[in-house]
Amino acid sequence: MKVHGLLFAGLAAMAVAGSAQAQDKTLAIVVKGLDNPFFEQINKGCQKWNGENKDSGYTCYYTGPASSTDEVGEVQIVEDLLNRPDVKAIAISPSNAPLMARMLRKQAPKIPIMTIDADLSADDAELRETYLGTDNYQMGVKFAEHLMKLKPDGGTVCLQLGNVAADNINQRAAGTRDTLSGEKGTDRLTGQGGWTEIDGCPVFTNDQADLANQQMADTFTANPDLSAFMLIGGWAQFAPQAYAQVTDQVMEKLKSKDLVIVAGDTLPPQMEALKNGRSHVQVGQRPFEMGYRAPDVMIELIEGKTVDPIIYTGLDECTQENVDGCIGG
Template sequence: MRKALLLAAAVLALSAGTALAQKKQLVIVVKGLDNPFFEAINQGCQKWNRENPDSEYECFYTGPASTSDEAGEAQIVQDMLSKPDTAAIAISPSNAKLIAQTLRTANPTIPVMTVDADLAPEDSELRQTYLGTDNYLMGQRIGEYIKKAKPEGGKICLILGNPGADNILRRAQGTRDVLTGQEGLTELNGEGGWTEVAGCPVFTNDDGAKGVQAMTDILAANPDLDAFALEGGWPLFGAPQPYRDLFRPMADRIASNDFVISAADTIGEEVAIAREGLVTALVGQRPFEMGYKAPQVMLDLIAGKPVEDPVYTGLDECTKDTVDTCIQK
């Protein structure tokens, strides 16, 4: 009898495991699992799973261990596309051109979309929609805070992430366009009163500690620097204490707009840092919403329903005076 019961239990467990394994996967591939921003996307993905336990689909979140591993992300995309249970895929390309090449080689038959970061415009036919931030608008808002504080211009350094990340490049373009009143400049040399100092922009590969060190070096080499534009919040949420240590002595200058720091995102310690007056403004995204909405967008694509392109998730802006009401994550 005992053997029969054990055998029955084993069969039930195997059946349950098989049923779980047979769930079709709505895959989200992010730039790196070491970034709190992407963990917020994962939390949205998992909320969707909790709310849809009986669905034949599940949201599956993955990515390389580090945001600097562009080749690793491309390999994961390739692997996910080769799996028979992958029903659709949403990708945040760390290197837009590399992911585009990967998609062309794989020639997937399932729906492909981008989330958080998009492909370059000339490769947009490789995906069906983009879900996430209007990155050009975000860059404009980052620039507007700087321009408002320093209407006559000054010396500035832009802090960027991965050189091949389309979302970051769009933000940088938005910032430069707002500061100068011109479109398309890739470097500022006095236009609108603004000049990018030598060594800038700085590419940090989304590494907070590297970002703080770069800002330290730029300040040391340029004591007359007027502003930083952080197109991602990596130094604040990735290395909050070193960031505080660097800018606490400059708190009075930041408060008086003698020195300006306009930064992306409102995650981790960023809102607390704004409350402390160590950043002029934060322009935040909604990564949780991206992760929560992505599965439904993929299901709509699978069903052949019309889906807007792009699908924007909005921005949230915080200053020292508004931190109690600004939205975090």
């Protein structure tokens, strides 16, 4: 009887714990793709929040499509979450901003929706309560400022972008072009400020590291006098072995700065690339901070508190000169 009593007590305790856990309200973070190491930093921030807020009654839930190329899959995940009674708020990094906006407009969610890392377009901004993440236009400005320091006389440049409909990447490209040209609203560099985009560029990676590296290799081969290659996102560097092979073919040019590489993000393999002379500048976002702060922002929205419509998380500017002390992540 004593054994049975202990067994019953143990099962009862497990049931209570399970019931308490089941009653937790879900704060969902939906990213563009689980295959991108950048978003894993957001997940780590989310999980740290969970570890520090076990008795809050809320759980931070990180999810997304398996592949960053699955735009429709991301929209479907958000739509499914909207139909779950335990989900009380959602933070979305939209891969295809117009596609996500159409679904949100149709569904008219009754729970708070915010964006994280990537925003909806200005025309659709009313569909979310706030945006938490990088000032992407300013990130593009920083790309350009560093490039102009390295190449004050201008030259030829190729911009590598991600998804055609990703608002965050398009904002970075706009900041880059406007700053290099000295003119707002520059759609393409055709000599303004001494800079010209080469034929065949920009190139679009669709968030695929293998494609990004192939594009770089092809561009270097076809344009031996190229002055600068700009990774508006870090895609190629997320596959460090392939990126090393691609940059091996131009290492002498990188050392002499005849060819300059400016890139986005500062994850560990990217900082190694910078230390090894395989890039000259890394402008970093703060994805861990995004994931860590998002649950608190969602709770504030749930509670009806006033939240700024835009919350920027800052940038880190890492160069070959300050790489040993520059904070990556």
